[in-house]
Amino acid sequence: MAKKINVQVSLDLIEPQDWSEMEKELISRAKAAAERAHAPYSNFLVGASVLLENGAIFEGNNQENVSFPVGVCAERSLLSFVVGNFPNVRPLKLAIAAKKREGASYAFVTPCGSCRQTINEYEIMFGKPIEILMLHENGSILRASSIKELLPFSFDSF
Ligand code: THU
Numbered sequence: 761m762a763k764k765i766n767v768q769v770s771l772d773l774i775e776p777q778d779w780s781e782m783e784k785e786l787i788s789r790a791k792a793a794a795e796r797a798h799a800p801y802s803n804f805l806v807g808a809s810v811l812l813e814n815g816a817i818f819e820g821n822n823q824e825n826v827s828f829p830v831g832v833c834a835e836r837s838l839l840s841f842v843v844g845n846f847p848n849v850r851p852l853k854l855a856i857a858a859k860k861r862e863g864a865s866y867a868f869v870t871p872c873g874s875c876r877q878t879i880n881e882y883e884i885m886f887g888k889p890i891e892i893l894m895l896h897e898n899g900s901i902l903r904a905s906s907i908k909e910l911l912p913f914s915f916d917s918f
Contacts, residue, residue: 767912767913769904769909769912770905770909771902771904771909772901773900773901773902774900774901774902775899776899776900782811782853783855783893783901785817786811786817787809787893789807789809789817789855790807790808790809790819790855790857791807791857791895792807792819793808793819793820793838793857794806794807794857794859797821797822797823798822798823799821799824799861800824801824801828802822803860803861803862804822804860804867805859805861806821806822806833806834806857807820807821807856807857808821808835808838808854808856809838810838810839810851810853810854810855811851811852811853812846812849812851813850813851813852816846818841820834820835820837821837821838822834833872833875835854835856835871835875835879836875836878838854839878839879843885850886850888851882851886851890852890853890853892853893854879854892855892855894855895856869856892856895857869857895858895866895866896867897868895868896868902869894869895870894870902870910871892871894873911876907876910876911876914877911877914879907880911880916883906883908884916889905889906889908891903891906892904892907892909892910
């Protein structure tokens with residue numbers, strides 16, 4: 761008989777009054793980046809910000825294409841930029857905020873499968889976890905201490 765394997769993940773839900781100053785800054789920078797998204801096809805604006813270990817913060821957003829599959833998510837466009845330019849500076853925290861273009865409130869987004877695998881790649885590369893802050897539509901932050909909480913069965917060896 762097959763043996764059941766249960767995997768437990770653990771995330772934090774943080775109410776706005778409990779956000780740290782850095783969490784406020786990163787979410788606000790991700791929201792600002794979402795406003796600059798190039799998303800004329802989905803009209804779904806996604807912004808991301810990342811804190812590097814040297815204190816620098818960078819922003820990115822989704823960049824779509826008329827040939828739909830060519831588009832790139834906010835998380836991947838941002839991480840490709842920062843790691844490509846600062847390969848020796850570890851990313852510590854990644855924040856994500858998303859909304860429909862005409863939406864009144866923010867939409868809850870967790871990174872897609874490709875972005876999870878990309879974040880996993882940089883955790884392997886730097887040998888340390890990257891915290892992920894996801895703005896929830898109810899105004900809280902869902903916080904994962906590592907991509908392992910979102911991608912327990914990552915592909916990481918061949
Ligand atoms: N998108 C992101 O940028 N990040 C995510 O985590 C989910 C989806 C983008 C891709 C596409 O431009 C739009 O959102 C709709 O799927």
